[in-house]
Amino acid sequence: MISKVTPRELTLFRRRSDAFFKxxxxxxxxxxKSLRARxxxxxxxxxxxxxxxxLTPFALAxxxxxxxxxxxxxxxxATDRGREAAAxxxxxxxxxxxxxxxAPDVHxxxxxxxxxxxxxxxxxxxxxxxxxxxxxxxDEASALRLxxxxxxxxxx
Numbered sequence: 001m002i003s004k005v006t007p008r009e010l011t012l013f014r015r016r017s018d019a020f021f022k023x024x025x026x027x028x029x030x031x032x033k034s035l036r037a038r039x040x041x042x043x044x045x046x047x048x049x050x051x052x053x054x055l056t057p058f059a060l061a062x063x064x065x066x067x068x069x070x071x072x073x074x075x076x077x078a079t080d081r082g083r084e085a086a087a088x089x090x091x092x093x094x095x096x097x098x099x100x101x102x103a104p105d106v107h108x109x110x111x112x113x114x115x116x117x118x119x120x121x122x123x124x125x126x127x128x129x130x131x132x133x134x135x136x137x138x139d140e141a142s143a144l145r146l147x148x149x150x151x152x153x154x155x156x
Contacts, residue, residue, distance in 0.1 A: 001059060001063070001146070001149040001150055001152075001153050002055070002056065002059055004149045004152065005055065005059070005145050005146060005149045006055050009055055009056060012056070013056055016056035016057065017056060017060055020056065020057050020060045020061075021060075024057070024060075024061065024064075027056075027057040028057045028058070028061060028136055028137070030054075030057070031054040031055070031056075031057040031058060031137075032136075032137040034054040035054050035137060035138070035139075055142075055146075058133055058136050058137070058138050058142075058146065059146055061132065061136050062129050062132045062133045062136070062146050062147075062150065063129075063150060065128070065129075065132040066125055066128055066129050066132065066150060069125075069128055070125065073121075116155075116156045117154055117155070122151050122154060122155055125147075125150065125151055125154060126147045126148070126150070126151045127147075129143075129146060129147035129150045129151070130143045130144060130146075130147040133146045133147065
């Protein structure tokens with residue numbers, strides 16, 4: 001995602017991300033301060049080193065927030081699917097038991113299809129990422145660029 005939004009920042013990404021995970025709020029505050037000190041024309045160009053360095057904390061905060069939401073959503077979805085699958089399996093086992101048949105093979109019951117986020121889910125991720133970026137202090141254009149890059153990474 002960083003390589004798409006600010007390729008120049010890749011050389012600094014490891015150091016900046018390590019600093020972010022040690023103290024996220026301090027890194028975000030420093031990034032906000034750096035952005036406030038820059039003229040708007042420079043922010044749109046993403047050309048100066050100071051501006052480029054400021055993006056990693058925002059990107060990491062957005063991705064962390066979106067992944068937390070996705071995880072919560074996926075856990076809820078998996079719980080619902082697991083509950084439904086257990087109920088189907090139980091009904092099948094009870095029907096077979098009453099008919100004198102053997103139990104079904106539960107190992108063959110799992111789906112092997114790889115799941116992707118739907119267009120609707122990607123739209124929600126985009127909106128959530130944009131809102132998170134704005135709430136962290138990024139301007140609208142930068143927030144949209146981050147959200148677009150994240151959806152591009154998560155899409156099929």
